[in-house]
Amino acid sequence: MAVRRVLKMGEPLLREVARPVARFDAALRTLIADMDETMRANHGAGIAAPQVGESLRAVIFELRDNPRYPHIKPVPYTVLVNPVLTPLTDEQDEGWEGCLSVPGMRGLVPRYTRLRYQGFDAAGLPIDRTVDGFHARVVQHEVDHLDGILFPQRVRDLRNFGFEDVLAGQMTPMPD
Numbered sequence: 585m586a587v588r589r590v591l592k593m594g595e596p597l598l599r600e601v602a603r604p605v606a607r608f609d610a611a612l613r614t615l616i617a618d619m620d621e622t623m624r625a626n627h628g629a630g631i632a633a634p635q636v637g638e639s640l641r642a643v644i645f646e647l648r649d650n651p652r653y654p655h656i657k658p659v660p661y662t663v664l665v666n667p668v669l670t671p672l673t674d675e676q677d678e679g680w681e682g683c684l685s686v687p688g689m690r691g692l693v694p695r696y697t698r699l700r701y702q703g704f705d706a707a708g709l710p711i712d713r714t715v716d717g718f719h720a721r722v723v724q725h726e727v728d729h730l731d732g733i734l735f736p737q738r739v740r741d742l743r744n745f746g747f748e749d750v751l752a753g754q755m756t757p758m759p760d
């Protein structure tokens with residue numbers, strides 16, 4: 585296991601559509617272990633394989649009870665491979681997001697409030713969940729990475745995009 589370098593916005597690999605995972609093998613488990621260490625070392629709530637330099641359709645996310653975000657329900661630790669998202673509503677909510685690939689920045693991003701996600705865990709076992717709130721938001725953010733999309737591309741009004749330390753006090757804090 586290793587903490588890997590996190591690619592930052594501007595790297596061409598972050599704009600690519602990642603390819604599906606074909607084998608649930610030791611290489612995938614190593615990649616996921618590295619993503620896990622890298623996410624924790626950077627205090628992230630999620631990370632996608634392209635952010636550590638692998639153009640593969642795998643993401644992980646988790647939000648433990650955190651006094652910094654008392655308004656957010658915890659999200660269970662999830663490894664999600666080859667995900668498929670299905671919005672279950674037309675309703676979108678705007679929320680402040682950050683990203684380990686866009687360090688120090690925050691933006692107000694619309695996301696579907698409720699969706700179903702399907703995919704596989706690291707062992708290839710199927711996952712099928714219906715979620716809402718921050719859980720729905722973090723899945724959409726991470727899966728966007730697999731389609732080459734970073735959250736600033738989703739910000740509707742760039743007046744709602746800026747440096748976290750400057751915006752502090754103007755926004756409801758959200759995990760990276």
Ligand code: NI
Nearest residue numbers: 682683684685
């Ligand atoms: Ni991100």
